[in-house]
Amino acid sequence: NREIHLASRPQGWPTEDTFRLVETDVPTPGPGQIVVRNQFMSVDPYMRGRMNDVKSYVPPYALDAPLDGAAIGEVVASEAADIAVGTTVQHGLGWREYALLDATAARQVDPDVAPVSAYLSVLGMTGLTAYAGLLEVAAMKPGETVFVSAAAGAVGSLVGQIAKLKGAGRVIGSAGSPAKVERLRALGFDAAFDYHDGPVRESLRAAAPDGVDVYFDNVGGDHLEAAISAMNLHGRAAICGMISQYNATEPSPAPRNLALVIGKRLTLRGFLVNDHHDVRPAFVRDVAGWLRDGTLSYDETIVDGIENAPAAFLGLLRGDNLGKMLVKV
Ligand code: NDP
Secondary structure: OEEEEEOOOOOOOOOHHHEEEEEOOOOOOOOOEEEEEEEEEEOOOHHHHHOOOOOOOOOOOOOOOEOOEOEEEEEEEEOOOOOOOOOEEEEOEOOEOEEEEEHHHOEEOOOOOOOHHHHHOOOOHHHHHHHHHHHHHOOOOOOOEEEEOOOOEHHHHHHHHHHHHOOOOEEEEEEOOHHHHHHHHHOOOOEEEEHHHOOHHHHHHHHOOOOEEEEEEOOOHHHHHHHHHHEEEEEEEEEOOOHHHOOOOOOOOOOOOOOHHHHOOOEEEEOOHHHHHHHHHHHHHHHHHHHHHOOOOOOEEEEEOHHHHHHHHHHHHHOOOOEEEEEEO
16 A cells, blocks of 8 residues: 655645655454545645644644545445445545545445546535535626636636536636636637736736626635726625645735725635535536536546655646646556
C-alpha cells in the first residue's frame, strides 16, 4: 500500500518536498470495518489551506501522516454486515491506495449510473458547489449577466453552463490560457478572456458592457476588485474561493474598491458547500437530467498513479487542469 504523507508545511508555494511517498502494509478490517481499493481521488484547492497549521473550518493535516480527501473505490475486504466485497463506495480517505474505514463512513454509489469519477466531479461536491453557489447563494435570476472566474476549472465550468441552462442573459468567464478560453466558448459562454492579456478590470468591462449582476468568485484579489467595479445595482457575489491568495505570503491589497458595495447595494456572500446539502435533491435531479440529455459537459484531467498525486496537486495550483483534477490511483 502506497500513501502520500505531508513531509513539511509549505511557506508560500508547495513543492515536491512538501510530500513523501510511504509504503505500508495493506490494512485488514476489524469488526464493522471495510478496506477499499481506491480507484480515483479528488485533488482540491482547499487542501492547500489544510497544509498550514492554522485553525479553519477543516482541521489541518498532520505532519508525517497521510493526507486525506474525497476518494472512490471498490471494497476488497469487509467485516461489516451491510457492505459486501465488490461494492463501490465514496469516502474521505484519499491519498492512499488502500483505505481502512468504518463502514458507516462510506457511502455506496451506483457505478452503472455514471462513470465512478463523476461522483468526485460533476455529481459530487464540485457540482453541488457550482449549483448551490449560483442558484442559492447568489440567487441568479433569468436574464441576468453572470461572471465566473477560474471558469475552465471544475466548479467554474459548471457554474457557467448551469447559468445558461437556468436562463442567464449573458455569461462571461475568465481563465488562464488561450486553450481554456476556447474551451469556454465551446461550452456556450457568451464571452471569455485570458486574465493574462491585460488588467482584469478592462477585459471584464469589454466583455460585460452592460455590467454584471452575479459574480461567482473562485479567485479573489484583482478578479474580485474588477467584479465589484463592474457590478450593477443590487448585484450579488457568491464568494466561493480565493485561489489567487492560497500561496500568498503577504495579504493582497485588492479589492481596493470595497466602498462601492455601499452605493451599489451589493451583497458579497461567502459560503461553504457543506451548508447546502438541502439543495442536493434539486441538484441531482437537474444535473442528472442535463447529463442524460447531453446539455451539460464536464471536463476531467486525470493524472495516473498515486505517486503522481503531489504533481497533480501542484499542477492544480498552477492551472494545468481543464475541469476537475483527479488522480487515478
Ligand atoms: P479548479 O478546477 O478551478 O482549479 C483551480 C484553478 O484555479 C486552476 O486550474 C487555475 O486555472 C486557477 N488559478 C490558480 N491560480 C490562479 C490565480 N492566481 N488567478 C486566477 N486563477 C487561478 O478548482 P475547483 O473548481 O476545485 O475550485 C475552484 C474554487 O472554488 C477554489 O477557489 C476553491 O477553493 C473553491 N471551492 C470552494 C468551495 C466552497 O465550499 N466554498 C468548494 C469547492 C471549491 P487558470 O489556468 O484559469 O489560472
